[in-house]
Amino acid sequence: MASNVSFRSLRLDGVGRDFGTMTALSNLTLEIARGEFVALLGPSGCGKSTALNCIAGLLPTTHGSIWLDDRRIDTLAAEQRGFGMVFQNYALFPHMTVRSNVGFGLKMRNVPKSEADLRVAQAIATVRLESQAEKLPGQLSGGQQQRVAIARAIAIDPPLVLMDEPLSNLDAKLRLEMRQEIRRIHQNLGCITIYVTHDQEEALSLADRIVVLRDGAVRQIGTPEDLYARPASLDVAEFMGYRNAIHGKVAGRRDKVVSLAVNGTTLEGVAQGEIAGDAVVAVIRPDDLIPVSQTMPGIEAVVEAIEFRGHDFFGSARAVGGEELFFRAKSRLAMGEKLRLGAETSRVLVYPKGA
Amino acid sequence: METRLPLSLRLAARGLDGVTLLVLPAALMLVALFIYPFGYGLWLSFQPKDGSLLGNYLKFFSDAFLYNTIGTTLALALPVTLINVFTAVPVAFRVRKMKNQRVLTTILVVPITLGTVLVAEGMLNYFGPQGWFIRALVSFGWFSPGEIRLVHNYWGVFLSLVITGFPFTFLLTLSYVSGIDPALEQAAATLGARAAARFRHIFLPLLMPGLAITFCLAFVQAYSVFPSAVLLGAPAGPTRVISIAAYQAAFEQYDYPLASAIAMIMGAVQLVFVIAVLASRRLFYRGPAAGGKG
Numbered sequence A: 001m002a003s004n005v006s007f008r009s010l011r012l013d014g015v016g017r018d019f020g021t022m023t024a025l026s027n028l029t030l031e032i033a034r035g036e037f038v039a040l041l042g043p044s045g046c047g048k049s050t051a052l053n054c055i056a057g058l059l060p061t062t063h064g065s066i067w068l069d070d071r072r073i074d075t076l077a078a079e080q081r082g083f084g085m086v087f088q089n090y091a092l093f094p095h096m097t098v099r100s101n102v103g104f105g106l107k108m109r110n111v112p113k114s115e116a117d118l119r120v121a122q123a124i125a126t127v128r129l130e131s132q133a134e135k136l137p138g139q140l141s142g143g144q145q146q147r148v149a150i151a152r153a154i155a156i157d158p159p160l161v162l163m164d165e166p167l168s169n170l171d172a173k174l175r176l177e178m179r180q181e182i183r184r185i186h187q188n189l190g191c192i193t194i195y196v197t198h199d200q201e202e203a204l205s206l207a208d209r210i211v212v213l214r215d216g217a218v219r220q221i222g223t224p225e226d227l228y229a230r231p232a233s234l235d236v237a238e239f240m241g242y243r244n245a246i247h248g249k250v251a252g253r254r255d256k257v258v259s260l261a262v263n264g265t266t267l268e269g270v271a272q273g274e275i276a277g278d279a280v281v282a283v284i285r286p287d288d289l290i291p292v293s294q295t296m297p298g299i300e301a302v303v304e305a306i307e308f309r310g311h312d313f314f315g316s317a318r319a320v321g322g323e324e325l326f327f328r329a330k331s332r333l334a335m336g337e338k339l340r341l342g343a344e345t346s347r348v349l350v351y352p353k354g355a
Numbered sequence B: 001m002e003t004r005l006p007l008s009l010r011l012a013a014r015g016l017d018g019v020t021l022l023v024l025p026a027a028l029m030l031v032a033l034f035i036y037p038f039g040y041g042l043w044l045s046f047q048p049k050d051g052s053l054l055g056n057y058l059k060f061f062s063d064a065f066l067y068n069t070i071g072t073t074l075a076l077a078l079p080v081t082l083i084n085v086f087t088a089v090p091v092a093f094r095v096r097k098m099k100n101q102r103v104l105t106t107i108l109v110v111p112i113t114l115g116t117v118l119v120a121e122g123m124l125n126y127f128g129p130q131g132w133f134i135r136a137l138v139s140f141g142w143f144s145p146g147e148i149r150l151v152h153n154y155w156g157v158f159l160s161l162v163i164t165g166f167p168f169t170f171l172l173t174l175s176y177v178s179g180i181d182p183a184l185e186q187a188a189a190t191l192g193a194r195a196a197a198r199f200r201h202i203f204l205p206l207l208m209p210g211l212a213i214t215f216c217l218a219f220v221q222a223y224s225v226f227p228s229a230v231l232l233g234a235p236a237g238p239t240r241v242i243s244i245a246a247y248q249a250a251f252e253q254y255d256y257p258l259a260s261a262i263a264m265i266m267g268a269v270q271l272v273f274v275i276a277v278l279a280s281r282r283l284f285y286r287g288p289a290a291g292g293k294g
Helices: A048-056 A098-108 A113-126 A142-154 A172-189 A200-206 A224-229 A234-239 B007-013 B018-045 B055-062 B064-096 B101-114 B116-126 B132-139 B154-178 B182-190 B195-223 B227-231 B242-251 B256-283
Strands: A009-019 A022-033 A037-041 A063-068 A084-086 A160-164 A192-197 A209-214 A217-222 A244-254 A257-262 A265-271 A279-284 A290-292 A299-308 A313-319 A324-329 A338-342 A349-352
Touching: A009 A048, A022 A048, A022 A063, A022 A192, A022 A209, A022 A217, A037 A048, A037 A200, A048 A160, A048 A192, A084 A142, A084 B182, A098 A113, A098 A142, A113 A142, A142 A160, A142 A172, A160 A172, A172 A192, A172 A200, A192 A200, A200 A224, A209 A224, A209 A234, A217 A224, A217 A234, A234 A279, A234 A349, A244 A265, A244 A324, A257 A279, A265 A299, A290 A324, A299 A324, A313 A338, B018 B256, B055 B064, B055 B256, B064 B154, B064 B195, B064 B242, B064 B256, B101 B116, B101 B154, B116 B154, B116 B227, B154 B195, B154 B227, B182 B195, B195 B256, B227 B242, B242 B256
Parallel strands: A037 A192, A037 A209, A084 A160, A160 A192, A265 A349
Antiparallel strands: A009 A022, A009 A063, A209 A217, A244 A257, A244 A279, A257 A265, A279 A349, A290 A338, A299 A313, A299 A338, A313 A324
């Protein structure tokens, strides 16, 4: 059931929202093409839910404008926008059956009953809940309620589906299943999906494009591959899973490759952007940081903990400089063992301090 | 041999343990203050002065001066309760979104704490023939002096029941309205429901069970009106409510059995309405008014 609504893109133009003197979201500018899946990613309080509510029309914007092609929509009430929304707590109508919940939007649009019945049945089939159609939401499991919420949002054939952390109330296994389900539904619909999450893994696996927000401001917009490999700043890197941050001084440079002096040893990494000063921070993912021989560049550290992960070991160590480091190892190392931890140069990202 | 658990553990498994004893004071109070007086009153009502079994009830239903009190009281209690419940709903919807809810709630609780007698005294002054309210209406030229009266008649009691009853129904309604997850309304809005449709399809069905309870409690309260019917009404005529009849039987004719019978009839009328309203609740969804987990 591909979306019947014809449109090309959604455009956010400097969208912002203040609460009194507090700015929850500022200057969000983004153009999303039809068929795109965009994730708004950030820690709690970063403004991602505010952005979603502004797009949905549940919260008036204080700055900027929102456009669906040439039609300005931020001045319309939520009920006039016709976007499908999936709420974090699902917000299913507890007194209506699954079928009535899913059919509610069509009923509000006065769609003739025969057509509405057909579309409701399709939406319920899309989320594979045919056998539960006559039940009340209270009789369903969390995962099933989640599916009903999705079916209800897509039954109205919206140009835009908005999802507010829809998987956060589910257990880990169900979350993985639903993730694939959401991606499949998005592909079948061919509409725009905007997905809010604080889980980088979820955003990376689902989205075509990710908008990283922090303190109400956009920090980076890019494809999952971009964000994963080339975070624009230190805090984005940290958010994308670069858990090891090592402070050092620039000791030498060859093109983009920077040598860092860290407490008597050296480390090599790739400069991210302009590095003007002397003080830099190198970030490395735990999976890229491994024990290396004493002749290789690296950091001296003492093993503090080690845990078995199946195909390898995951350890934490204290660097000579005092930083806590997380690394991967092929064998079980002894507590207190001294070692040198290093990574491939291309896997070490170097940022100017304070970026 | 199978070892048996100690008696205390076996009792605990059936829900009887030390904590159960804490129910005892309340249970005793209930017996002493409610069940015994009720039982005694019921027994007394079947001991009329003429020695028959149903004499009091026959007397009540054969004397228009007595049985008309049922209708008189209903004519006050029903409209007042309906008005209170139906005005409480929109006010509660507005107040739900207010920041200074506490201030308003405090102001509204005042009439409840003051009691009906003080409110009645105030109303006698304010709504009386020389009170501000009537004089203001007259000075605006809307009425000539003596054309309207708001005390010592039906409207005096009516107003006092609204004033003392509204805060009660409002506070109850507010708690029911606040109990509905705001995300449900947002969800309905994103699905295209305008405000009126959101009220009709989402709020109203979820509120109905609560409104039914509110109606019952407010109705029972209004039906047993006494002080304001005497102080603000015309206790000999238009506001001769059923509790006045009971009072007169008990303390003017010293006929306690008849007074008990009237009290039993009063209780029965209230019960009929309460049962009817609660039974109609079955037509509606009863359950948590939240939209899912979380």
